[in-house]
Amino acid sequence: MIFGRLQRVGTGLLTLTLLLAGCGSDAGNQPIDLSGGVPVGAVLALTGNANVYGQDQKTGLELALKQRNGSGGINGRPLKLALEDSGSDEPGANAAFTLQINRGVLALVGPTLSQQAFSADPIAQRRGVPVVAPSNTATGIPEIGFFISRVSAQSSVIAPLAIDRALKLQPGLKRAAVFYAQDDAYSTAETTIFQKALKEKGLDPVTVQRTQLNDQDFQNQISAALREKPDLIVLSLQAVDGGNLIRQLRELGYKGLIVAGNGMNTPNIYPICQKYCDGLLIAQAYSPELDTPANGAFLKAFKATSGGATPPQLTAQAYTALQVIGEALERLDRRQPLSAATLTAARKELMAEILSGTYQTPLGEIRFTPTGEVIQSQFFVAQVRMDPGGRSGRFALLQ
Amino acid sequence: MDAALLEQMLLGALLALSVYLPLRCGQLSLATPGFYAVGGYVAALLSTGVPAFAGTGATSPLPALLVEMALGGSLAGLIALAIGRPVLRLRGIYLAIATIALVEILRVLNLNLPFTGGAMGIFGIPQPFAHPEGYVLFTLVLLAVACWLCQRLEVLRLGRAMLAIRDDELAAASVGIDTPRTKLIAFVASAVLAGVTGALAAHFLNAWNARVGSFDASITTLAFVVFGGSRFWLGPVLGGLALTALPELLRPVGDLRLILFGGVILLGPLFFPQGLVTAERLRWLGALLGRGRGRRKPLAP
Numbered sequence: 001m002i003f004g005r006l007q008r009v010g011t012g013l014l015t016l017t018l019l020l021a022g023c024g025s026d027a028g029n030q031p032i033d034l035s036g037g038v039p040v041g042a043v044l045a046l047t048g049n050a051n052v053y054g055q056d057q058k059t060g061l062e063l064a065l066k067q068r069n070g071s072g073g074i075n076g077r078p079l080k081l082a083l084e085d086s087g088s089d090e091p092g093a094n095a096a097f098t099l100q101i102n103r104g105v106l107a108l109v110g111p112t113l114s115q116q117a118f119s120a121d122p123i124a125q126r127r128g129v130p131v132v133a134p135s136n137t138a139t140g141i142p143e144i145g146f147f148i149s150r151v152s153a154q155s156s157v158i159a160p161l162a163i164d165r166a167l168k169l170q171p172g173l174k175r176a177a178v179f180y181a182q183d184d185a186y187s188t189a190e191t192t193i194f195q196k197a198l199k200e201k202g203l204d205p206v207t208v209q210r211t212q213l214n215d216q217d218f219q220n221q222i223s224a225a226l227r228e229k230p231d232l233i234v235l236s237l238q239a240v241d242g243g244n245l246i247r248q249l250r251e252l253g254y255k256g257l258i259v260a261g262n263g264m265n266t267p268n269i270y271p272i273c274q275k276y277c278d279g280l281l282i283a284q285a286y287s288p289e290l291d292t293p294a295n296g297a298f299l300k301a302f303k304a305t306s307g308g309a310t311p312p313q314l315t316a317q318a319y320t321a322l323q324v325i326g327e328a329l330e331r332l333d334r335r336q337p338l339s340a341a342t343l344t345a346a347r348k349e350l351m352a353e354i355l356s357g358t359y360q361t362p363l364g365e366i367r368f369t370p371t372g373e374v375i376q377s378q379f380f381v382a383q384v385r386m387d388p389g390g391r392s393g394r395f396a397l398l399q
Numbered sequence: 400m401d402a403a404l405l406e407q408m409l410l411g412a413l414l415a416l417s418v419y420l421p422l423r424c425g426q427l428s429l430a431t432p433g434f435y436a437v438g439g440y441v442a443a444l445l446s447t448g449v450p451a452f453a454g455t456g457a458t459s460p461l462p463a464l465l466v467e468m469a470l471g472g473s474l475a476g477l478i479a480l481a482i483g484r485p486v487l488r489l490r491g492i493y494l495a496i497a498t499i500a501l502v503e504i505l506r507v508l509n510l511n512l513p514f515t516g517g518a519m520g521i522f523g524i525p526q527p528f529a530h531p532e533g534y535v536l537f538t539l540v541l542l543a544v545a546c547w548l549c550q551r552l553e554v555l556r557l558g559r560a561m562l563a564i565r566d567d568e569l570a571a572a573s574v575g576i577d578t579p580r581t582k583l584i585a586f587v588a589s590a591v592l593a594g595v596t597g598a599l600a601a602h603f604l605n606a607w608n609a610r611v612g613s614f615d616a617s618i619t620t621l622a623f624v625v626f627g628g629s630r631f632w633l634g635p636v637l638g639g640l641a642l643t644a645l646p647e648l649l650r651p652v653g654d655l656r657l658i659l660f661g662g663v664i665l666l667g668p669l670f671f672p673q674g675l676v677t678a679e680r681l682r683w684l685g686a687l688l689g690r691g692r693g694r695r696k697p698l699a700p
Contacts, residue, residue, distance in 0.1 A: 047657055084650065090604055090611075091407055095647050098403040098531075118522035118606035123403075126526075138519065182510050183609065185519040 029342050033104050037073070037080030038338060040325055041100035043110035043120070044318075048088025049213070052239060052268055053314055054112050057134055058083065060311075060318030061109065063301045067319075068326040075333050079326055086111050090119035097123050104343055106329065106350055107132065109321045114138035115185045121148045128344060130351040134321040135314055137262055138189045142372035147351050149372030151320045151363070153285045155190045155262055158379055160197035162259045162283035165381040165398060166232055167201060169281075170257060176203045177230035179221065179245060181237055182210040190236040190261045198234065206230060211241060218245045222252050231256045238263040243272025250276040257281065265395075266312045275390030279383060282395065286316040286363050287380035289397040298362040310394060311362075320361040328353040402531035406603055408643045409538040413596040415623035415639030416545050420589040422629045423552070424582055425565035427491060429617035430479075430498035433505040434590040436612025437478065438471030438597025440509060443521040443607040445470070452525075459525035459602075468598040475594025479587045487582045502617055509609040520608025524601055534603050541599070542636070545592060549632035561585055626667045628674020637675055 033039060042061055045054035061081060069078045084100060086093040093116035100108055101123070107130040111120050117136045124131045125145035133141060133150035137158075142148050167173055176198050180191035191208075198205055206228040209221040222245070225233070233249065235242050235258065242264045249258070250273075259281045269277055288299060288310040298319055302311040332338070332353045338346060355368045367375045386393035414431055421428040445467050446452045452463040486497050509515045516522075528534050552558030560581045563571035572578045601607040619642075627638020645663060649656035667675070 046654075085656075087646075090606060090608075092646075094604065095404060095407065098401055099647075099650070102401060115519065115606070115608060115610070118520075119604050122523075122526075122605040126529075140522070144523070181518075183506075183518050185517075185608065188518040 029344060030104070032106065032338055032341060032343050032346055034077065034339060037078040038329060038333075039080050039082065039103065039105045040322070040329075041103065041105035041108045041110075042081060042083045042322075043086045043093060043096040043100060043108060043112075044083065045088045045112035045116070046085040048092075050088040050112050052266070053135060054085075056266065056268075056312050056314040057112060057318035059302070059305070060134070060315035060320075061322050063298070063305070063315075064319040064322035064326070067297070067301060068322070074326065074329045074338070077333075077338075079322075079329070081322070086116060086120075088113065088116075090116055092116075093120040094123060096120075101127050101129050105129070106338075106343075106347055107325045107354075109134055109318065109325065111136075113185070114141060114189070117141050117148075118144070121145070124148070128347050130325075130347060130354060132321040132324055132354065134318040138185060142369075146372070147347075149351075149354060149368055149374070151324060151361075151366060151374050152317050153374055153376050153379070155186075156193045158283045158285055159190055159193045159261055160200075160283075161379055161381055162261075162281050163194065163197045163201060163203075163234070165283070166257050166259050166281055167203075170231070173203060173232045173257070175206045175228060175230045176232045176234055177225040177228060178205045178208045178234045179211060179218075179225070179237060180208075180235075181213045181215075181241060184213045184238065186263055187213075187236045187238070187261075190263075191234075194234050194236060194259075194261065203232070205234075211237070211245070213238065213241060215241055216244055218248050219252070222249055222254075226252060226254060230254075232259065233257070234259045234261075236261040236263065239266050239268045240272060243269045243277070246273040246280065247276045262313075266314065267310070267393075267395075268312070269384075270386070270391070270393055275386050277384045277393060278386040282382055282384070284313055284380045284382055284395065285376065286311075286313040287382060287395070287397050288316075290362070290364060290378075290380070292360070292362075292364065294360045295362040295364075316362045320359070320363050320366070323361055324354060324357070324359050324366075325350075327359060328357055331357065402535050404644060404647050406531050406534045406538060407647075408640045409535065409542055410596055410600050410603070411623060411643030412542055412636045412639035413538070413545060414593060414620045415627065415635035416542075416549060416632060417589045417593040417596065418620050418624045419549070419629060419632060419635040420592065421582075421585045422624060423558075423565065424561035424585045425568065426487065426582055426585065427495045428498045428586060428589060429495050429621060430501050430586075431589065431593045431620050432612040432616035433498075433502035434475035434479065434593035435597040435600070435616070436505060436509060436607075436609065437475045438468075438594030439601035439607045439611060440515055440521070440597075441471035441474055441594070442467040442598035442601040443524050444514065446525050446602070447521055447523060454525065458529055459527050461527055464527040464599070464602065468595045471598035472591040472595040475597070476587050476591040479590030480583070483583045483586045484579070487579065487586060499614060499617060502612055502614060506609050506612050509612065516608070518608065520606060520610075521601075522606035524605055524607065526605075527602055531603075534599075538599060541595070546632055546636065557581065557584065622664060624674070626664065626674060628671070628676035630673065630678055631676055631681060633681075634674045634676035641675075 044057050065081050073079050084096040086096040093111040097120040114136045121144045125147050131148045135152050137152050137155045181187040207225050209225050265282050358367050365377045381398045382395035385396045417431045454460045489497050560576045623638040624635045628634030646660050649659050
């Protein structure tokens with residue numbers, strides 16, 4: 001009897017959820033809610049294993065917001081940024097995207113990881129909300145649809161530059177060893193590009209070693225690689241595991257050149273590999289040493305808030321993403337006032353506006369292809385130079 | 400409430416039921432995310448690789464989804480059937496460790512098989528429903544069927560046998576219950592449910608990769624059951640719904656939300672060691688409802 005009643009309780013619960021489900025509504029043809037400013041959203045990985053990246057990006061967004069609202073906002077109306085944490089997984093990114101879109105934002109910055117982008121971007125595409133990705137480097141992101149774009153150049157463009165530079169520094173290189181984390185999307189995507197670039201230079205990798213994202217001890221893989229007597233080591237790893245691996249490589253006696261990918265392109269590696277970071281070659285989409293007015297202003301703002309440190313690439317790219325949205329919104333608002341537009345129409349117009357502009361950013365001059373892929377005028381190769389104490393260092397631009 | 404969040408909650412509830420089934424006959428299996436991943440890969444591969452499954456319109460055909468769910472569930476069930484016999488000889492914590500190993504083996508396989516897309520996984524999975532509301536309705540039906548089947552277990556011979564094994568396996572065997580077979584059925588049923596859920600979730604999440612079937616996911620799904628209670632199907636369902644929703648519902652508190660979420664997971668078992676739903680509370684609830692009806696009856700003409 002009890003269970004019979006409970007069955008009814010269960011059915012009741014299910015009906016309740018069903019009713020709640022029916023309440024979901026779309027803010028489709030409403031006007032834009034401009035109270036408090038022009039609404040823009042950001043979804044970043046502020047928790048989980050990618051939180052280091054998300055924190056760097058948050059700094060960039062805050063600086064861009066301050067810059068924009070300090071110079072008049074969107075034609076006199078302030079830009080209003082809502083930031084949500086996506087965690088470092090896909091369901092988190094989907095939930096945060098949906099929440100932001102339901103809030104009625106005009107455009108989104110994010111998500112932090114390419115894997116999250118493959119899951120969350122289709123939601124924005126289906127609902128017609130512009131996305132400017134600040135850090136997705138995997139192949140195929142802008143191809144998700146019209147509304148998806150990025151300011152982060154894909155790794156297939158950047159990664160080979162570091163190999164070219166290594167060969168220029170030491171033309172006699174013959175034996176390359178490759179490391180990558182087999183359970184990490186960024187890592188596996190980038191290593192394919194590195195290996196292809198190596199092959200094109202006639203440097204067929206003598207060994208390819210697989211690690212795991214959360215590994216800390218790499219002695220097995222390093223010993224196996226060092227047995228092949230490599231004179232160049234190419235890493236596609238994130239900051240923490242990559243830093244540890246470099247440290248152990250040097251401790252186990254490797255003396256040759258090391259090339260690292262985008263994952264280690266952050267000052268966060270200094271405390272991990274310390275003096276052993278010295279000499280590391282990295283191709284970059286952003287160099288703090290770029291001498292342009294846009295980068296000068298960004299550097300000044302960053303140094304004022306961080307006590308003189310140099311900004312990492314992720315911060316510069318996040319800054320750029322919000323700058324692009326800000327400038328596009330300004331142009332759109334001048335052409336057809338936002339206060340008179342419906343949300344759906346404004347989002348669509350904004351996307352076209354984003355794609356049509358040319359932007360003077362900390363990354364240099366950038367434009368977009370019609371699919372939303374970034375066209376960046378210059379890339380950089382830097383070599384890490386550590387201070388004598390091994391506590392801090394800098395990415396020295398190689399001319 | 401947002402339909403997309405509701406869908407996440409319903410999927411959480413289904414996974415919780417999958418953990419609950421083996422627990423119902425005393426088997427602590429953490430293999431659910433492994434089977435969930437397998438089911439999702441079947442759906443992802445079929446719908447991105449076979450034109451008939453992807454369809455030609457804006458949405459992929461619903462029958463294709465049903466076939467994917469059937470195939471995903473069957474493959475997960477077959478894997479469970481193949482490894483169930485040896486693995487289920489283990490008990491308690493040893494079984495848990497063996498199932499963790501299984502999840503890990505499946506994860507590394509999914510990362511390295513030539514057709515599963517490596518760590519990037521499979522993306523661009525077509526949508527059978529244009530809106531999240533469609534998913535919610537479909538998943539509600541699935542959950543209702545799963546709950547009804549679990550409810551039937553309370554009176555079926557098989558369900559009684561499972562309870563007997565949970566209370567005392569030796570005693571159950573001595574009264575003639577085929578304990579290995581019963582445990583295997585529970586294990587396979589759990590795998591089928593996880594596989595079917597995975598096939599649906601792959602569409603809903605747009606992309607599928609090996610991270611869905613990790614050790615972390617094992618612990619999360621186990622938390623659903625520990626939090627909700629493992630004695631009656633309503634427990635895991637409530638646990639799955641609540642613990643999936645909580646991190647999202649706590650967003651207004653900002654940076655504190657994950658700390659609060661952790662606090663709830665910690666305090667739940669502390670104050671409700673048997674989970675939210677226990678036999679006493681059910682009886683109390685039943686009596687309350689009964690009394691309510693009793694009072695109403697005389698009022699009727």
